[in-house]
Amino acid sequence: MILTKISLLNFRNYKKIDLKLSKGVNIFVGNNAQGKTNILESIYLLALTKSHRLGIENTLIKIGEEKAKIKGTVKDDKIFRDLEVQLEKQQKKVLVNRTEIRRIADYITNLNVIIFTPDDLNIIKDSPQIRRNLLNIEMSQLSRSYIQLYNEYSKILKNRNEYLKRMYINHLSDEKYLHILDEKLIERAIRIYQCRRSFLDRINQKIGAIYQNITGVSGLSIHYEPNIELSTFTSEEITKKMQFKLSTNFDRELSQGTTLYGPHRDDFSFYLDDENMRFYASQGQQRLAIICFKLAEIEIFKEDTDTMPILLLDDIFSEIDRKKKNKLLKYIENDIQTIITTTDLKDIQKSVLQNAKIFDVRGGFVTERVD
Ligand SMILES: Nc1ncnc2c1ncn2[C@@H]1O[C@H](COP(=O)(O)OP(=O)(O)OP(=O)(O)O)[C@@H](O)[C@H]1O
Ligand SMILES: [Mg+2]
Structure with a gap:
């Protein structure tokens, strides 16, 4: 366009x-x-x-x-x-x-649009929020259903957090409504985890070769770090693990008034071979890694639209x-x-x-x- x-x-x-x-x-x-x-x-x-x-x-x-x-x-x-x-x-x-x-x-x-700015340098080393934001923006541009999904998730999450706070302040012990929210939250979480994983898989199929082409060095990859440990990313696995996290951390969530597990706490890292670039990479390496991430995205755009x-x-x-x-x-x-x-x-x-x-x-x- x-x-x-x-x-x-x-x-x-x-x-x-x-x-x-x-x-x-x-x-x-x-x-x-x-x-x-x-x-x-x-x-x-x-x-x-x-x-x-x-x-x-x-x-x-x-x-x-x-x-x-x-x-x-x-x-x-x-x-x-x-x-x-x-x-x-x-x-x-x-x-x-x-x-x-x-x-x-x-x-x-x-x-x-895909933007490349000097501020991108923060993406690798700054807080996870900045990386999640990048994921959400790029995936939203590729798919209208992703942004709808993420908005739904965010709304349920907000309700759940508010309800946790209310339960804590008013000493409510009825967890029925909370479980209804859990179910809705997990249903969206499943799809967000799966979408992010497949998007990052696709980036990974491209980013190594692009980086090598520009720098002559191989070994750049992205590691997806969902905040619950996942291996297969099937609906069953995600449901089981999220239910477990939510139930075993109930007291902590109640006292903090916030949901501690789910895609709103996701992260991902850039690796050069086995080294996490967050801790080792020079400014130039970081800049180029981000540029390659975005170039990989352009290729995905080409394929999908x-x-x-x-x-x-x-x-x-x-x-x-x-x-x-x-x-x-x-x-x-x-x-x-x-x-x-x-x-x-x-x-x-x-x-x-x-x-x-x-x-x-x-x-x-x-x-x-x-x-
Ligand atoms: N709301 C605003 N109303 C009026 N002026 C503004 C407003 N917001 C920013 N500016 C001015 O716009 C100017 C230009 O900003 P911009 O970031 O586009 O500069 P730039 O040409 O990219 O400069 P650089 O080369 O330093 O990056 C700034 O000096 C700023 O004071
Ligand atoms: Mg400028």
């Missing part, structure tokens, strides 16, 4: 801009703090209704304004779709072809050495729309520059270069 146009109104440091994008490579170049990342962020937000920068929803609207709007036109095969995200202080609206879509799950498969996601590359080229950069760029094929930000065009290979559309970004203004 291709994003042909994007318009921003009162988004971040932009008052109003309208841009026509090329179906190949688009480069936004400018000094620090001029608005390059804000452009990528707006495209990410148009796709996923959230920013890729976590926990900053209330800074998206231009300072001093009440509302922001992001609009874009997506060309998917031969079909055009107009997407729109409207932001107000306390609410968000999403529209497809000017019709409001109530459920986010029904919206976010309209535009698929007839279309390619749009790549958003936020200033990632300045930090990778030239040889690896060239190999990496080879993965960014001609048939994939790519949007790159950089402070310096020198960081980008000539062959890429030749065919790229270049935009200069300065203080919230964007001008297309014509030469």
Whole structure:
């Protein structure tokens, strides 16, 4: 798919801009703090209704304004779709072809993006939440049913946690309602565990070869670490083990008022041979491992959907050495729309520059270069 146009109104440091994008490579170049990342962020937000920068929803609207709007036109095969995200202080609206879509799950498969940012460096070493978030985002873009499933699970989990707290405070001993919630929770947990395992299996089938191709080193793999020990991932196994965990940890869950076992506590790790990269890897190794994870995802996209996601590359080229950069760029094929930000065009290979559309970004203004 291709994003042909994007318009921003009162988004971040932009008052109003309208841009026509090329179906190949688009480069936004400018000094620090001029608005390059804000452009990528707006495209990410148009796709996923959230920013890729976590926990900053209330800074998206231009300072001093009440509302922001992001609009874009997506060309998917031969079909055009107009997407729109409207932001107000306390609410968000999403529209497809000017019709409001109530459920986010029904919206976010309209535009698929994969983002590469300097913040990705945190993925390997930071808290599990960041990795779960990555899994959820990527799997949601591939499958509408995954996001529905995860939303259902999260709702039941919230109810269960609230009920545990109520039981504790009010000294309730009737566990009947809790068991009803357990059953519902486990039913969703089974499918989430299975979906995640099969997604990570597929990443694993690809990531080692991609990493080797770029770095010349073999042995990169992903280890899925569900927070209950699972070997077969059959429904029976998951049900049995979760029931066991929930019943044997009841007192602990009651006193903490929270559910201690389930996919909301999952994690995964990157390994180079037998070494967990969380403890050993250099910054460069971590960065490349994450890049390879995302390149593996692109291949999965290719296999599962007839279309390619749009790549958003936020200033990632300045930090990778030239040889690896060239190999990496080879993965960014001609048939994939790519949007790159950089402070310096020198960081980008000539062959890429030749065919790229270049935009200069300065203080919230964007001008297309014509030469
Ligand atoms: N809500 C907002 N209203 C007005 N300006 C904002 C808002 N949010 C962010 N900005 C401004 O947008 C500017 C540009 O931010 P952005 O992250 O896009 O810069 P950048 O060009 O990517 O810079 P760098 O090269 O350092 O990454 C920042 O200086 C910031 O002050
Ligand atoms: Mg930036």
